Amino acid sequence: MNTDARSHYLADFARVADLLPGRGVPWLGRLRKDALDQFAQRGFPTRKDEDWKYTSVAALERQHFHVATDCRANAGADRLMNHYGLAADVGHLLVFVDGRFAPWLSDIGALPAGALLSSLADTLEAAPDVIESYLANNEHQTVFGALNTAFMADGAFLHLRRGIVLEAPVHLLFLSTRPDVAHHMRNLIVAEDGAQVTVIEHYAGIDDMAYFNNVVTSIFAEGNAAIAHHKLQQEGSAAFHVAGIHAAQQRDSRLESHSISFGAALARNDITIVLHGNGGEAMLNGLYLVGGTQHVDHHTRIDHCQPNSTSREHYRGVLEGQSHAVFNGKVIVQPGAQKTNAFQTNHNLLLSREAEVDTKPELQIYADDVKCNHGATVGKLDEAQLFYLRSRGIDEAVAHSLLVHAFAHDVIERIRVASLRTRVERILLARLPQEERIEEL
Structure with a gap:
């Protein structure tokens, strides 16, 4: 690890520790x-680490981001709020500006x-014991997770x-308006037996x-609970976004996870789901x-x-x-987990x-009565499909955009929150040539 980067984060913790x-x-x-000690010992990952062999964090290490200790009302936040707010089908809104709860926008x-539904900071101040067991659950904590645990504000x-x-869905909107800030x-989401909720976790910033968003x-889903979790990441082009989504499911619970990423300079999402109970479902x-x-x-x-x-x-x-994507999907069937049914694709x-993609779907199966399969593809637009559209009088640029739209829409149509589905659709269309023509078709 870059020792200068380690020293910077240790010094920044000493600066803000009494303010957390x-x-x-x-x-x-x-x-x-304990979390800070773990970070100090391990440091940021390098390409020698198997889980990071295709993703370098060297550019992140070179930046000296610091933790902001206040939340300021500013015109930048107001503009972002006007642009990134969702429609009326969202019933509960919490807004965070530069890492701190902004009640005047919520x-x-x-x-x-x-x-x-509250700010985590308020809960840590007023009733910390309520969340002790949830914060202490670090089964899949990475070094970035350790850094988060040390600094979480x-x-x-x-x-x-x-x-x-x-x-009505819960919209958690995180806005970044200041440079050089970490x-x-x-976030903690707990659904007891039979509870149901839809959550939208949304990140946006000034381009x-x-x-650095860390x-x-x-997510904790108890028996028969149903949670639909959506993450929309619209970071600025110079931003860094590293995140972990960790879910523990009990018997007959259902979890939907939708991860939509429109990038940053570097974006990383580690998503772990543990199906502890009989009959659990994860989608x-x-x-x-x-x-770029x-x-x-x-x-x-x-x-x-x-x-x-x-x-x-x-x-x-x-x-x-010249963009680069990495996908590593691992499915593990533990001994005794008979009648497991698992399916995984990455296209x-x-x-x-x-452009470059490194994709690695994995299955580790330790039970014998299961149905499991996976697959991955990497390719360009189908020439036969392009030819078919051209033969029907559609010009090349529109045909190209129609095929890209159809490819992405397979995932977009799975989003059941109408305002969010429309937002993602609009972002996709805005990045395609002949946007108005595509909408007509």
Whole structure:
């Protein structure tokens, strides 16, 4: 590891430690210290680490990002809010500006009894013991996760008691408006038996501004709970985004995970799902659309621990320019997890000679009565399909865009929140030539 980078983060922690929420709480102090020690010992990953062999963080190490200790109302946040807010079908809105909760932009709305939606910082100050067991669950913590645990200052805490159903989606909007700032957000989503919720986790920032989002989202779905989690990442072209989404599912629970990434200079998402209970279901959908010299990396791991569980994984990528994508999807069927049904695909469309994809689907099966398969493809537009469209009088640019749209739409149509689906569709169309013509067709 770059020793200068390590020294910088250790010094920054010393600067802000007494300003972090929950200071003075013994268990939280120990948790932060242990995490910081882990980071100091391990350092940032290098290409010698198997999980990072295709993704370099050298550019991130060279930047000296610092933690902001305040949240400022500013015109930049107002402009971003106007641009990135979603439509009326979102009923509960929490906005964070430069890593801190912004109540003047938020609208939590009416919540039923038994539902709690708040800032993590407020919870750490007012009732830290409520979330101790959830924060201490670091089964799949990476070195970036350790850095997050040490510095975590804010994020969202959503807790639904037994049988509580939130009909309208929860929108968690994270806006970045200041350069050279690191945001270490921690989100907790807890759904007790039979609870149901839809969550949109949305990241956006001012373009051409360098900042660092280091995020961990922990999801706990108890028996018969249903959680639909959507992540939309629209970072600035100079931004760095490293995130972990870690879910623990109990019996007969259902989780939908939608990861939509439109890039940054570097974007990395580690998604782990552990199916602890009999009959659990996990559905993972992903779409990444990048260009220029952007780099996007998805590492997923689905761990089937009990019988009769199901997982479905559909990831697609569209790459232009000199962009680079990495996909590593691992499915593990533990001994005794009989009747597991797992399916995984990753399809990639290269629109330039310089674009590159490294894809590695994996199956590790330790049970004998299972149905598991996977596949991956990397290629360019189908010449036969282009010829067919051209033969029907459609010009080449429109035919090209129609095929790209159809390829990506396979994932977009799986999004059930109408305003979010429309937003993703609009972003895709805006990046295609002949946008108005495509809409007509």
